[in-house]
Amino acid sequence: MSMTDTTGATRAAGQASYGFRAARRLGGIGVSEILAIGARAQAMGGDVIVLAAGEPDLPTPAHIREAAAAAVEAGATRYAPLTGTAALKAAIIAKHARDNRLDLTPANIIVGSGAKQVIHNALMATLDEGDEVIVPAPFWTSYLDQVALAGGRVVSPRMRAEDGFRLTPEALAAAITPKTRWLILNAPSNPCGAVYSASDLKALAAVLCDHPQVWVLSDDIYEHIIYDGRRFATMAEAAPDLADRVLTVNGVSKAYAMTGWRIGWGAGPAPLIQAMAAVQSQSTSGAATPSQAAAAAALDGPQEVLADHLAVFDRRRRLVTAGLDAIDGISCPAPDGAFYAFADIGGLIGRTTRSGTRLGDDRAVARWLLDEARIALVPGAAFGSPGHLRLSFAAADEVLRQAIERIGAAVADLPA
Ligand SMILES: Cc1ncc(COP(=O)(O)O)c(C=O)c1O
Incomplete structure (x- = not known):
C-alpha cells in the first residue's frame, strides 16, 4: 500500500519517509x-x-580576548538577561553618548546575536503582511530576504552613482506610500561605501516629517570605517525630532574584528525594543554571555x-x-x-x-x-x-x- 502526503510525494506505508515541504513564508x-x-x-x-x-581578516584585539577569557573563568557561563547584560548596556550607552551624542537608558537597548538578528527582530516585530519597507539600491542583500521573511514588501529606489549612491529627498518622497513602515538606511554602505553628512540626513528627515508612519532603521555597522577624515553622522543625532521613530543598529563585528563573537545591538524607543525583545525571547534568548563580556571590553577599552x-x-x-x-x-x-x-x-x-x-x-x-x-x-x-x-x-x-x-x-x- 502506498500513501500520498501533502507534497504529492509517495511513500510506502510503514516507512518513515515523509516528503519535505518548506513553509510558504520562505518563498524564494x-x-x-x-x-x-x-x-x-x-x-x-x-x-x-x-x-x-x-569579514575583517584581522584578529580580535588581545585585550578583548583576555576580557572574555577572564569573564568565563569568573563564571560568565549562564543565560544572559534577554536584552543584554547590565555591563554591556552601560558600555553601549557610553559609546552612543561619546560618539553620537545620543542620550539613552537601558530600556532603549536590545543586544542580539549580531546586528543581523537585531534587524530581523525589528522587522518581525513590526511588519504586517503587505507593509512596505524602503531599501534603496544598492543594498546589503540580507535586507530583502529579511523583509520578505517578515511578510513585508521591499520598495527599492535606485540610487545613482552621480549622487554618490546616496538616497535623495526626491527619490525618498516618491517611494513613500501609506503602507510604508520603514526606511532602511545603511552608511557607510555595504556594498558601495556611500556616507551621508548630517545635512544629507536632515534633508531626508524633512521629507519624513510629513509621513509619521515611516520609521527609520539606521544600520551603522560600518560607523568607524570611514575615510579621509569624514565625520560619521547618524539619523537620531542629525534629526533629534525624529529620534522617537529611529532604530539605530550597530555592533562590534566590523570595527573591532569580532564577526565570530556575534554581538550587535539596537537603540531606539522603549516600546519598539520591548516588541523586539518578545521576538528574541522566542528564538535565541539573550546573546552569548562570554561574547557580551568581550563586546563590553571592546567598547569600554582603548579605542586606538x-x-x-x-x-x-x-x-x-x-x-x-x-x-x-x-x-x-x-x-x-x-x-x-x-x-x-x-x-x-x-x-x-x-x-x-x-x-x-x-x-x-x-x-x-x-x-x-x-x-x-x-x-x-x-x-x-x-x-x-x-x-x-x-x-x-x-x-x-x-x-x-x-x-x-x-x-x-x-x-x-x-x-x-
Ligand atoms: C550592512 C550590514 N549590516 C549588518 C551586518 C551584520 O553584522 P553582524 O555581524 O553584526 O550580524 C552586515 C554584515 O555583513 C552588513 O554588511
Missing part, C-alpha cells in the same frame, strides 16, 4: 548569494582567492584599535581601487567608507571570452573570473545594482595584489 528565500559564492569557491579548492565575504584597523583598511582601499581603476573596462572610485570596492564593469559586459562565452551581465563576469582567474567576487545584481562587482578588501595586502594582477591578466586576455 535561500542561503545568501554571498555565502553561496564563498562556498563554491572553497569547494574549488587550490589557489582560489575569495574576496566575497565582508579603531584607528589602527582603519589605517590598514585605508591602505588596502587605495591599493585595490587604484589597481582596479587602471584595468581597461573597469572604473572604480575609492569608497568613502566600509571595506568594499564597488567597481563599475560596464566596459566588460558584452565582451566574449577566448572560450567563446559571452559576458552578458555582471553575474557572467563574476562566474568567468571565478573559473578563469580563480577569484571570487560578488556581482552587483546581488545588491540590486547590476553592472558592478563587489570586492571585499578586508584581506591581506599580498592577497589583494595577487587578485588585482589576476583580474588584470584575465581582462587583458579577452579578445578585442
Whole structure:
C-alpha cells in the first residue's frame, strides 16, 4: 500500500519517509548569494582567492580576548538577561553618548546575536503582511530576504552613482506610500561605501516629517570605517525630532574584528525594543554571555584599535581601487567608507571570452573570473545594482595584489 502526503510525494506505508515541504513564508528565500559564492569557491579548492565575504581578516584585539577569557573563568557561563547584560548596556550607552551624542537608558537597548538578528527582530516585530519597507539600491542583500521573511514588501529606489549612491529627498518622497513602515538606511554602505553628512540626513528627515508612519532603521555597522577624515553622522543625532521613530543598529563585528563573537545591538524607543525583545525571547534568548563580556571590553577599552584597523583598511582601499581603476573596462572610485570596492564593469559586459562565452551581465563576469582567474567576487545584481562587482578588501595586502594582477591578466586576455 502506498500513501500520498501533502507534497504529492509517495511513500510506502510503514516507512518513515515523509516528503519535505518548506513553509510558504520562505518563498524564494535561500542561503545568501554571498555565502553561496564563498562556498563554491572553497569547494574549488587550490589557489582560489575569495574576496566575497565582508569579514575583517584581522584578529580580535588581545585585550578583548583576555576580557572574555577572564569573564568565563569568573563564571560568565549562564543565560544572559534577554536584552543584554547590565555591563554591556552601560558600555553601549557610553559609546552612543561619546560618539553620537545620543542620550539613552537601558530600556532603549536590545543586544542580539549580531546586528543581523537585531534587524530581523525589528522587522518581525513590526511588519504586517503587505507593509512596505524602503531599501534603496544598492543594498546589503540580507535586507530583502529579511523583509520578505517578515511578510513585508521591499520598495527599492535606485540610487545613482552621480549622487554618490546616496538616497535623495526626491527619490525618498516618491517611494513613500501609506503602507510604508520603514526606511532602511545603511552608511557607510555595504556594498558601495556611500556616507551621508548630517545635512544629507536632515534633508531626508524633512521629507519624513510629513509621513509619521515611516520609521527609520539606521544600520551603522560600518560607523568607524570611514575615510579621509569624514565625520560619521547618524539619523537620531542629525534629526533629534525624529529620534522617537529611529532604530539605530550597530555592533562590534566590523570595527573591532569580532564577526565570530556575534554581538550587535539596537537603540531606539522603549516600546519598539520591548516588541523586539518578545521576538528574541522566542528564538535565541539573550546573546552569548562570554561574547557580551568581550563586546563590553571592546567598547569600554582603548579605542586606538579603531584607528589602527582603519589605517590598514585605508591602505588596502587605495591599493585595490587604484589597481582596479587602471584595468581597461573597469572604473572604480575609492569608497568613502566600509571595506568594499564597488567597481563599475560596464566596459566588460558584452565582451566574449577566448572560450567563446559571452559576458552578458555582471553575474557572467563574476562566474568567468571565478573559473578563469580563480577569484571570487560578488556581482552587483546581488545588491540590486547590476553592472558592478563587489570586492571585499578586508584581506591581506599580498592577497589583494595577487587578485588585482589576476583580474588584470584575465581582462587583458579577452579578445578585442
Ligand atoms: C550592512 C550590514 N549590516 C549588518 C551586518 C551584520 O553584522 P553582524 O555581524 O553584526 O550580524 C552586515 C554584515 O555583513 C552588513 O554588511
